[in-house]
Amino acid sequence: MTPIISPAGPTPPLPEAAIVLDLLLLVLAPLAIAGVALINVGLGRSRSAAQALLGNMTIISTALIGFALVGATFATNLGGPGHILNIAGKPWNWLGEGPFFLIGIGNASAQSQLEILFEFLAVALAAIIPWGSGADRLRLSAGSAIAAVLSILVFPLLAHWVWTGGWLAQLGINFGAGAGFIDPAGAATVHLLGGLSALAVVWVAGSRRGKFPKEGFATAMPGHNAVYILFGCLIALVGWLGFNLAGASLWLNAPLAALPVTALNTMLTAAGALAATYTVTRVRFGKPDASLCANGWLAGLVASSASAAILSPVPALLVGVAAGIVTPLLVEVLELAVTVDDPSGAITVHASGALIGLIAAGLFAPLPGQFIAQLVGIATILGLFLPLLYLLFKILNRFVPFRVDPDGERIGMDLHELGGGAYPEFVIHRDDSYR
Amino acid sequence: MKFAGLIVMPAGFFLSIAALVLFPAAAPRTAFILCALAVEIVGLIVAVRGHMESRDSDAGEGR
Numbered sequence: 001m002t003p004i005i006s007p008a009g010p011t012p013p014l015p016e017a018a019i020v021l022d023l024l025l026l027v028l029a030p031l032a033i034a035g036v037a038l039i040n041v042g043l044g045r046s047r048s049a050a051q052a053l054l055g056n057m058t059i060i061s062t063a064l065i066g067f068a069l070v071g072a073t074f075a076t077n078l079g080g081p082g083h084i085l086n087i088a089g090k091p092w093n094w095l096g097e098g099p100f101f102l103i104g105i106g107n108a109s110a111q112s113q114l115e116i117l118f119e120f121l122a123v124a125l126a127a128i129i130p131w132g133s134g135a136d137r138l139r140l141s142a143g144s145a146i147a148a149v150l151s152i153l154v155f156p157l158l159a160h161w162v163w164t165g166g167w168l169a170q171l172g173i174n175f176g177a178g179a180g181f182i183d184p185a186g187a188a189t190v191h192l193l194g195g196l197s198a199l200a201v202v203w204v205a206g207s208r209r210g211k212f213p214k215e216g217f218a219t220a221m222p223g224h225n226a227v228y229i230l231f232g233c234l235i236a237l238v239g240w241l242g243f244n245l246a247g248a249s250l251w252l253n254a255p256l257a258a259l260p261v262t263a264l265n266t267m268l269t270a271a272g273a274l275a276a277t278y279t280v281t282r283v284r285f286g287k288p289d290a291s292l293c294a295n296g297w298l299a300g301l302v303a304s305s306a307s308a309a310i311l312s313p314v315p316a317l318l319v320g321v322a323a324g325i326v327t328p329l330l331v332e333v334l335e336l337a338v339t340v341d342d343p344s345g346a347i348t349v350h351a352s353g354a355l356i357g358l359i360a361a362g363l364f365a366p367l368p369g370q371f372i373a374q375l376v377g378i379a380t381i382l383g384l385f386l387p388l389l390y391l392l393f394k395i396l397n398r399f400v401p402f403r404v405d406p407d408g409e410r411i412g413m414d415l416h417e418l419g420g421g422a423y424p425e426f427v428i429h430r431d432d433s434y435r
Numbered sequence: 436m437k438f439a440g441l442i443v444m445p446a447g448f449f450l451s452i453a454a455l456v457l458f459p460a461a462a463p464r465t466a467f468i469l470c471a472l473a474v475e476i477v478g479l480i481v482a483v484r485g486h487m488e489s490r491d492s493d494a495g496e497g498r
Contacts, residue, residue, distance in 0.1 A: 088456045175455045177494050201487050203437075339487050369461060375468045383448030383475040387441040 013432030018249055018256060020112045025246040026114065029121045030185060031282035033060065033231040036125065040132035040300065042228030043291060043344045047412025048136045049224065050422035055140050056128050059147040064126035064253035066151035073098045075119055077164050078108055090174045091100070096160040109261070111215040115250055115380025119159050119242070122186045123151045130201040132344025134402065136208050136221075137409055138201070140417055142402040150390050151195060154385065155189070161371065164188050168380065170199070170374045178370030181377035183360060184254075185240075187306030187354040192381050195351025200389040205402040207341030208410050218335050221343065226290045234295045240301045241266055248309035265308035265316035272320025273300025273327070279326050292328045295345040299323040299353035306357030313363050318362045323353045354358075375414055437485030447471045480497030 015024070037056035040258060044052045067075075076098035083095040099105075127147040131138065161168040162183050174178035183189055212218050223229055244266045248254040254262065277296025281289040300320040307319050321356075330348040334340040340347065355378065362374030408416035415421060450471035458464040 090456075141455060171455070177455070178461075338483055340483075372461065372465055372468060375465070375472060376455060379451035379472050381447055381476060382479070383444045383446075383451070383471075386479070387444050390441055 013151045013250065014111050014255065019114060021256070021259075021280055022246045022249050023117075024248075025172045025242040026117050026121060028242030029118075029239050029246065030124075031235050032243055033121070033125050033128065035234070035236025035239055036128055036132070036298075036416060038228045038232030038235065039294060040128065040135065040233060040344050042222035042225040043132065044135035045054050045412070046224040046423060046426070047414055048312055049414065051133075051413035051417050052135055053141065053422075054418070055138070055143045057144045058140055059127050059131055062144040062147040062200070063123045063151040066148045067120060067156070068093065068102055068175065070152045071123065072101065072102055072116060072119070073100050073156070075158075075159040075164060076112075076116055078104065078112060079115075082165060091170070093165055093170060094161070094167060096166075111250075114246075115164065118246060122159070122190045123155045123185070126155055126194040126197070126414065127151060129191070129346050129350050130198040133198035133346045134201045134205050135343040136413060137205055137403050139276070139400075139402065139404050142205075142397075142400050145400040146201065146393065146402075149396060150193075151199040151293075153392070154197075154389065156195065158189050158193055158381065158385065164376070165202055168373075168377050170409055171365075171376060172369070176332055176360075176369055177373035177376065178365060178367040179384055180374070181373045182252065182308045182310070182365065182370070183306055183358065183377070184251045185244040185305035187302060187357045187361075188377055188381055191302045191350040192306060192354040192378075193359070193385060195347050195349070195354065196381070196386045197389050197393075198344075198346040199340070200351065200386065200393045201402065202342055202347070202391065203342055204397050205391045208343075209406065211341045212339050213352050218341075219341070223343070229291055229294045233294045236298065236301060237267070237270060238408045240270075240304065244304060244308045247305070250252040252309055254309055262309045265311055265313060266304045268313055268317045269304035269320035269323070270297050270300040272317040272325035273297055273303070274320075276321045276324025277328050278324075286329070287409065289328070291345075292331060293296065293359040295331060295349050296324040296327045297348045299356075300342060302350055302353030303357030303360070306354065306409070307361045307364070310361050315364050318357060322360075323356045324357065336373070380408070438460030440478045440480070440482030440485055444475050447473075447478065450474060453462050475494065 021239050041049050074096045076096050078098040080097035082093045082097045085092045127150050160166040168181035170180055171177040210219055213396050215349045241263055245259050245262055275299045277293050278288045281292050284423045303319050303323040327348055330352055331345050358374050361372035451468045452466050454467035458467055
């Protein structure tokens, strides 16, 4: 594939046609958020379905407001070049320098406005990822509080480092590491961060009651609606195409001629992942598993966020196959060996899918030193942000308890938090897993 | 245990930064960064183990 990345430097302004196209693509991107929200709902239990979907909406709202009021200040460079520390003779741009409350955004260039729009959509997607992992036990207020922390403090820091001239983006200029850390559609900034947030949330909130009994294996608590899950996957594909194409154009300065291949790679990666997960679950269980296949598809899309704009079609397919093989196996390991109760599989799907995509981007990128830049980016997010997220969520849990009380968990989040169920005309059977 | 692992992980991050500054050549820089990632993975494993031990039956931290 024609290289579309160049050593980081001042990026030339996008042509007008590209700006129009990027705007249209970003209008599609909310479908990725809708797809993940549907998957989160379907993988939870029926007695928590309405609370789960309402939670996705409140989290998106909180994240958008938090990012607009405060987060964008740290993520963007509308007000200046950013806050720079000089260490070891190199400039380390560690914090953005934008106006509070997005004041003056109307006077910024169309390209800058598009970049902020991209970050808006990205923060909304990142914020709903931990909600799926905390399904059936997280309070609505906790979901919004987590979204506020992510959108005001954590995401803006990483978004600036990766996208808007921060020190990770400058690794190419300052240390000769390829084009700097490349993450065109948020594999690291959205999905790795979201997956690690999900892990921190699960650690702080604990598992669902009855999930890990004192004796025997973990209790199976399957999702309540496979149609939501699989339909969510199909919707997410459209949104992902929007994210990947707009990201390639905005952050990698990809020419229009490179975008069709990026779209093709996105679909190939997802297809390869689904085929691999289908095969693995069929071999393991005798029949393909619908929810794991959905997780595999989504992991493929996540991996494509890092690699679709960089790879040729065959490596893109192989990246998908790798994500599709790892996903069902890691879901099983997390649940059975490590006792992590993750109803939506978000930790596996988003964190491991992102890691596979980011590493593949480093291996196949046409610039020397790119692999080093990708490794430094991964080391930064894993080594710095996971402990930070855990610390922040532990403190937050003191003020806004994450977990519903045992009675609420027993009767279901819908009745407890909303006063009514999602399916009032259905007979809800006793849950044998609760003991 | 759980906190020990999480305290070790930032050490891996600082090692990767040190590799960037100290080693201009690609090979030692890559090796040093891989070692930094290994430190982080060890920290992650310790943190995961710590959380497994804290969860007897079905009790989480949030309860």
